[in-house]
Amino acid sequence: MRVLIPLPIALPLLAAGLSMALHRRTQAQRALGLGVLTASLAATVALLVRVHAEGPIAVHVGGWGAPIGITLVADLFAAVMLVVSAAMVLAVMVYSIGSPRTADHALFFHPLYLILAAGVSSSFLAGDLFNLFVAFEVMLSASYVLITLGGTRDQIRSGMTYVVISLLASTFFVTAVGLIYAATGTVNMADLAGKVGDLPAPVRDALGLLLLVVFGIKAAIFPLFFWLPDSYPTAPTPVTAIFAGLLTKVGVYAIIRTQTLLFPSDESGSVLLLGIAVATMVVGVLGAIAQDDVKRILSFHIVSQIGYMIMGLGLFTVAGIAGAIFYIVHHIVVKTTLFLVGGLVENATGTGALRRLGGLLHRAPIIAVLFLVPALSLAGLPPFSGFVAKLALVQAGMDADRYFVVGASLVVSLLTLFSMTKIWAGVFWGTPDEEPPLESARGDGRLSVPRLMVAPTAALVAISLAVAMSAAPLYDLSRQAAEGLVERTPYIQEVLGP
Amino acid sequence: MLDAIAAVLILVGVALAVAAGLGLQRFPDVFARMHAATKPATLGLVLVLAGAALRVEQAGDVVKLLLVLILQFITAPVGAHMVGRAAYRAGTELSPTTSIDELARDRQSGWAGEGATDED
Amino acid sequence: MSRRVPSQVGAHATEGKREPSLILETCVHTLFHTALLFSVFLLFAGHNAPGGGFVGGLVAGAAFVLRYVEGGSGEVQDAAPVPGTVLMGTGLTLAVATGAAALLGDGEFLSSGKLEMDVPLLGAVKATSALAFDIGVYLVVVGLVVVILTTLGAEPDHPIEAEEAP
């Protein structure tokens, strides 16, 4: 069964290599990509089942036991993330194949996309700090290229910001790894878990905070988020969707992983994280309110909602972390969906600017429905998954007597709703204030909504509804995963041996 | 004995390298500085390589030193030529100590340089 | 002496084509294959001496850079038997497949296997999966250099407005 663990990395990478060798044979590339991503999804599901039954599984790559070699570890948290991300990657792949004006036709989309998928999986599985850096780089480098695919002026501008900030973060990541090795003589995370604790407190804190900054940039927490709303909206829709759904969450994942495994926090750490969480929520949602473009609003929402995840972590209770995990899963699905819907809008009308949109409720009701469900969910309204996630966090926060943070989270969720209605009223209600750019978007006829774009979007909406309906097992899973994060021993023993 | 020869070779080589460095400071224009830098430094390197070849223990290492030596002999003049040519073509100022420029003369009379279409 | 105007030779050179230089050409011709050979040596020797797939690949890449300085990106395209991206795809596939091959057997991902056999006349011939992996690395690196030289290296010298803008 250990064979399952490397598959989500190896399969897409192998396919990426083949896809490049298949130079410009688009059909073959599509078939290869779909096949491999489906296989990886199957592998991750099987892995989740195993891990749920047996606890964390570690693979010592190359047969070199920890801490000599690189270890890949699938605990419950990682397995859940793998499954969700594999599902998203597959759905967005279908979407991109289905969209007429799409990245899919761009040269190299397929290998890059597959590499991105491999990088994401690799990040989730990394049990070695330096390997985590490498995994991040694989994922990020693919994202750099994908976000600029097409090479328009906007993309170049935003790509520069994105790449430079990410590269800066990566440099600090390497620095942090170097410093950690200097202090402990190891980079294996399970090994570190034991050794970091022996360091003098200031050194340990500084290392933990440096990593927090590094991952915080990737996760787009306050005050390190600004690159995100500038860069995500310019990319082709499938790319933005998968970025929005997955990439920042990989950052959050890394924050949670390192902060629980390496730097289990004290009161001051908790207060710091909660402060960051509140600032992230508030600034993000205010940004969303100030925007008037669909993708930009949604991008600022990402920032805001990262705050919720950090809030769950900052509570440092099982319930809080469980809430964060549940929130992450919910958010990945819902956010991806919303961007796909944004893509449907752009595909139909040629714009995402609220001023130039209006009345789509009447002219493309299917888009309206596909938007409404995830939008309400994202705002934390019942009975959707976002509500369950929010409720979990609110309960955890109240339990931990963090009333201020809970209050802030509730206020922010109202503001989120407010900004969502901005999209609803701007896109689906009313009439455009300015002429939309596309011929077909004028007049009152029905708009073009390609079936292969709707199908995966609808599938994701269905998944998000399923997440809400079957919230009980998922929440239990999140709780168990959180317990696994708080109680580190099984993880460490699986890696290092008893 | 071998060590002594090696020491001499190395010290002379280093002296040449230092001379190259000084030349880089003292000479008036880029062409003159190239005379100073590229060549003595290369020759110095050759001497040092020879000295080192006397000292290393394995035959394979001698071969590698030899390889470097050959490489230097092939590449150093070509590099110097390319830089010099480029500097000249790019219009680098010649120092006032330059007394004659037959290349400029010939270019004024119509030859545009190697590879130009009007050649031959 | 006075400052002279730059040569006009470069002005009608296009698409990365270089003004030829006899001296450079001869030198490159002398060095190209040798550099490649040295890169192969580094590739194979890397397990026991400095070198390996990455360094070897870069040295081979340097050989292609030599071709580029000699004759521009056209020269590189002539020199490289397949497009750089295909080269890289092959390399990546080889490296990953080598690692994944272990999964088919019993081993962990990327665990190294060894193939030893006695060939008459040659004695024991050893092939390790680490070597195959390194060859993949080598190909990727060479491919990278080729891609750079044939894309960035092939671009003309003027921005877009110069030709399209009114």
Next chain:
Amino acid sequence: MLFVLGLHAALAAVAPAAGRRLGRRVFWLCAVAPAVTLVWVLRRASGVLDGRPAEESVEWVPGLGLGFDLRMDGFSLLMVALISGVGVLVFAYSRWYFSDRPGLGRFAGTLTAFAGAMLGVVLSDNLLVLYVFWELTSVTSYLLIGFEDKKGAARAAALHALLVTAAGGLAMLGGFVLVGQAAGTYSLAAILADPPSGAVVSAGLVLVLLGAFTKSAQVPFHSWLPGAMAAPTPVSAYLHSATMVKAGVYLIARLAPAFAATVAFWRPAVITVGLATMLVGGYRALRQHDLKLLLAYGTVSQLGLMVVLVGAGRPDLTFAGAALILAHSLFKAALFLVVGVVDHQAHTRDLRVLTGLGARMPATFVVAAVAVASMAGLPPLLGFISKEAIYEAMLHTGSGVGDLAAVLGVVLGSALTFAYGARFLWGAFAAKSSPTPSGAVGPEVPAPAWPFMAPAALLAVLTVVFGLLPALASGVVEAAGSSLDQGIADLHLVLWHGVTPALGLSALTLAIGAGLYIGRSAVERAQDRMPAVPSAFGAYQASVVGLNRIAARTTGIVQNGSLPTYIGVVLVTVLLLPGVALLGVDLPEGITVAESPLQVAVVALVIAAAAGAALARRRFAAVLFLGGVGYGVAVLFIIQGAPDLALTQILVETLALVIFVLVLRHLPERFEREPWRLRQGIRVAVSAGMGLFVAAFVLVAAGSRTEEPISDEFLARALPEGGGRNVVNVILTDFRGLDTMGEITVLTVAALGIASMVAAGRRRGDT
């Protein structure tokens, strides 16, 4: 109960599609849901009235205490009957109100979902699920109010309603969690049976009350309700009578018996807010010209009264409140339906314009008159009975100053009710002699079709029947009251109490009300002369504008779009977080200056080259300095004992140089000089800080090394197990082959990126 809710959901889901084929008849389809509910509730009524609540339960997320625990007791029964009964009528009415137009299916579906959500609110025993349905009513009402989405006013009103009620809802959620966690359960029945107490619970109740006040349009949150008039009239009728606004009253009624006595602020808060709402609503209603708005403010006023009654937590008041809930649903629904008829026939609702409609549509007038009379508390209607019950109860509560003020307030409020009711009748139906501002509407208005009028008429008939035969309604109201408060033992609805002080109050009410009506123009003028007080609507608007402004300002500051700023923030964060954490650590002992003079020389070289790179004004010079740094670092690697690293460094440095050449041949030769000195100063400061921070950190980190590094194993195992002497290479290809795999993947990506940048071609490509 689940079946009923499921039916609503199912019909809501199919309605949009069905609407395309059925047209207006889709309302018949959707009416099935409330109709079935009504039948169901009537069949279950006897059991519930006998004190055996119906209970059903489905798990959802037990880990969070979230489950569909439904429970129908007497009070729920009353509410369900109202919701479904009025619902059937509203659907039937809609069939006639609307002309065939696209989107009716969606409208009907949303209305059905709204009805279902309201049912959910009154059937939930689980507080969290109650919240779920609560917010569903907010969302569906948003969609309903904004149905005429091309009208800006409708969109704004929808948003207004949503924001106010959702804000209250969120507060309420917070309150629920606080109360629920204090009680250890989210079951309403369990909490009421054994109410928790303490500061946390009090805080939670404040939040819950906030939610209830917003939903039930209490001052100062009332302004969304008049705005919601932008909705089609059937929606208004439904919203104002049986649903939505009653949700808050419902919740207060549920909680009051358990908490009114024990929580100090409860009664003052509820009674003050309720009375204020009652008076403000009535006062404002007197000033309106739009019949619908007039009624809306009337609703606000009545809601205030209801809150006072059910919120006081006294059995007799609670009983009176239950009676008022029933009465109000009937007459208010009827009145709205009548306004819809008038609007539909006359195409206006302006009472200054309408004239003589009473003669044109007498049936409508009669229905309206009955409903108004009930509202005004005239015998022998249901409204009179509830009014009597109210006065009766209030006179028994006590004789404190507060109680007295409450009585006076209610009397005044009721008088206002009489006055605006009369104004409504006059405005809609009377023949007016005085000239009107914009042309009279009246004589040409056709009488409505009878099925269009039937629902309102039916409601009027019920008002009369329950008035004359209060025993018919009394059972339900008693059951409702006693399920809220066990103390309601022998209270009954009675038409005639005899001559009591309560009757006197009723008479007083009538007198004042009549006076206000007769002097209506004087009252209007008086209102006009009143200094403008800050209105709730103004406050709402100001907060939205303020929010937008804050958002724009904040975003303009934190998201200024400039990369150097962004980078600066990142760097300062690094200095502030880990940097500050490191302050106060002593440098470790055992620092050597250098291991060899050569090291010093090379470091000098590196530093000089780096300085050159920083100061270079020419692009290419900077690149060459970078090369110098790279070669210097390579030598440091050699000194340190890292040949592979040095090799790689030299190769990469050179290849980087090549790429720089390929790119820089295009770019301008020089960087411009930076003119702004301050910014330069900041840069230098941040840079120095960063250098200091990392240098100190690396020394400190290396100094705190306690354990042996893991690398001895590498040296031991490389040759025997990895099969190579070059340990670094064995690590790269074997021990840590996965890293190398990632590394070549990055290179692959970089190549693809470079190729795609060039392949993007010479398109201008700006969007």
Next chain:
Amino acid sequence: MRIVTSVAFLGIAVAGLLCLVRLVRGPSLADRIVALDALLVVIVSGIAIDAARTGEGTYLDVLVVAALLGFVGTVNVARFIERRGA
């Protein structure tokens, strides 16, 4: 031999710093690339001296590569200067 190599290293360091000075001073690109090229040669000499000091060939591959690469870099920059001016 220890003294010899120490003196030699000193000389190498001096030569390297002198090259660096020219790298900083320029003024033309040609000057700088000449300086950088010389710097690399000096570095290579240093490595060779180190090999002479220890008698080990570990770093000789670095030597070969550096010699080759220095040329590649220099010619590249020369090409650049040819088009863009010194």
Next chain:
Amino acid sequence: MIAVLALAVGVLYAVGTYLILQRKLTQIVIGLAIMGHGANLVLLMAGGRAGRAPFSGTGDAFADPLPQALALTAIVITFGVAAFLLALSYRSWLLRHDDEVEDDVEDRRIARRANARADAG
């Protein structure tokens, strides 16, 4: 712990920081590269004292090989990304004649709007 190496690290980070705070992408790339050199030196310092090149079976007092391997990987990765960044700046030149990193248009618009409102209000 070698002070001069720490000094080099500090200077490299300082210079790198200074350069990435500039507006031209060329300077930013150079700054990142210099900072990357600093990071690699940090890794190397993490390995402890200098030693002989880590080749098995030739003696002892070896340098720590692991940081070397890590630094090597980091060098290559940074190089790859920097190369792409350069391609971006090439594209930027192609579209705009410059490699200056522009401000985000939409952000500026919103900031202007906020200021305009403030002036009006």
Next chain:
Amino acid sequence: MSSARRRLPRQLPMVAWLLFVWLFLWEDLSVANVLAGLAVGSLLVALFPMRPRGVPGTLRLAAAAHFVGFFAWKLVEASVIVGWEVLTPQNRINEGIVAVPIRGVSETLTTLVANAISLTPGTLTLEVRHQPPTLYVHVLHLDDIDAVRRDVQYLEVLAIRAFGSSAAVTAAEAALQERVVGGREGDR
């Protein structure tokens, strides 16, 4: 394919050279390594064909030694001169760019001579002109233009003697007899 096969014999020296380097690099003369070297060498040559250059005619060992010796002497002499120039305070620098007509018998030989000039301190080949064959040499101490031309031309003759075809040697000797001096007019 056929052209490649026809080219193969002309590539043999390269393959041999590569084999030579291979064997030295590995320090291993086993059959396996020879075969491997041959394989790698031929593979490289076959995979990466290059336009064949004009190969030098024959190798005359004695003449080659003469050429190398002369060149080495010039190298040492010039190094001392330039070193002296650098180390002493006085400045004798008198730069100039001299056009030197050469015979230009083959590309390889021209390159050889040009490189030898460039390697020698004090002289640097700036440009190569193919028609008429001319080297433009930058000289650091230009005391005597004719001496510069003479030295360069003498070096070329030595190179031709060492590596040139017999026809070229004959022609060069004849020209040497005429003592062609005085720059480009002489060649016109």
